Amino acid sequence: MTFKLALQTLILTALCGAGGYLASLIHLPLPYMIGSLIASGLIAIVFTDHLPEGYRFPMKFRMIFMALIGVMIGSRVHPDLISEIPTLIASLTVLTGFVFAAHALNYVIFRHLGGYDRATAFYSGTPGGLMESLAMGEEAGADIPVLTMQQFMRIIAVISIVPLGLSLWYGAPVGSAGGQSMAAPNTSPAAIPLALAVGMAGLFVGTAIRLPAAQLTGPLLAAAIVTVAGLADLALPQWAINLSQVVIGTSLGMRFTGLGGRTMAVAAGLSVVSVTAMLGLGALCAGLLHRATGAAFDALLISFAPGGVTEMSLIALSLHANPAIVTLHHVYRIIVTVIEMSVIARFRRAGSL
Structure with missing residues (x-):
């Protein structure tokens, strides 16, 4: 990353961080991610002409903070998670059916x-x-600008609706909107270099062995190994978590650069209908599993909500749901989706569908 690009990105992140801070003052759920997403989305759509020509948010910069989120999730993994296996078998089985039903819908x-x-x-x-859908969609002759817009709007709509919906469901702000902290108490900034080192090692290995969502799952597994083995405490201070949210939210909002007009309005409307339908289906699955297994409904709902792995893991952290279990569900959802998409696409190419 050049000095000029780094400076532009830091200025943009600071502006969007201010949006996150304002969102925290009015108690929005996940304020630093959603507030920065709104700010960067406005900049991308309304103030496109003020952006540097050809500017794209550097994904390698975003990856650093995704690795930190992965480490934070992995540090919550404990041996007693084994007791959750019976529940996981049931929920992962239902999640498989959810993927097929949601895609058809x-x-x-x-x-x-x-x-x-x-x-x-x-x-x-x-x-x-997301990436597999774009690659296979391009090969199949799909309208790539529309496809890209719909896929990113799916993620953005889910991470905006789920925390707000849960707050309305419970009749009071929940998670970070209710003042809960995602950080362990009395965490020192000195913990950051070790957490970053573990995260980068996990990212390297995860990418090398091609883990799904490797930028998150690689650091997560590395941190889980370190934590379960009792080698180190990898807790992060709250400001580092907030900064990670700002960077992730800013990068998501910048996906709307140059978009506008009727096409975007139609895509946004369809996204709301699609996400509402999927969340309704997810809520039904979560309700049935809650009755059958006694697992917490909100954690199950987050596990079925079809957002990005990183973003949904952050929501789990903000609600103090077990982020490791939520992440496992979302990684599994992606794997099942890719397999299902590939199999059906093969039948479509053969003319069977």
Whole structure:
């Protein structure tokens, strides 16, 4: 990353961080991520002309903070998670059915309500596997700008609706909106270099062995090994967690650079319909599992909500749900989605569907 790009990114992050701070003052859920997302989205759409020509948010910079989030999640892994295995078997089984049902439901929405062609509707409707959906969609002749917009809007809509919906459900602010901290008490900034070192090692290994969502799962597994082995305490201070949220939110909002007009309005409306339908289906699955297993409904709902792995893990952290279990569900959702998408795409190419 050049000095000029680094300076531009730091200025943008600071501006969007101010949006996160304002969001915290009005007690929005996950304020630093959602507030910075709103700020960067406004900059990307309304003030596009003021952005440096050809500017793109550097993904390597974002990856550092995603690794820190992965370390924070991995540090919450404890041996007693083994006792959760019976619940996990049930919920992962139901999640498999959820993926197929959600994709079918989304295809109907994008094909018949949105009027998209078959390839664009099919790959816009996948409940996960963003990069795989874009790559396979391009190969199948989908409208890539529309497909990209729908996939990112899915993630943004989920992370905006879920925390707010849970607050309305419980009749009071929950998680970070209710003043809960995601950080361990009395955490020293001196813990950051070790956490970053573990995160970078996990990122390197995770990428090398091609883990799903390696930028998060690699650091998560590395931190889990260090924590369970009792080698070190990898807790992070709250300001580092807030900064990570700001960087992730800012990078998401910048995906809207240069977009606008009727196409974006239609995509936003379809995204709301699609996400609402998926969350309704997820809530039904979570309710049934809650009755059958006694697992917490809010944790199950977060596990079924089809957002990004990092973003949903942050929501779990803010609600003090077990982030390791939530992350496992979302990684599994992505794996099942990619397998399901590949198999159905093969039948479509063969003319069977």
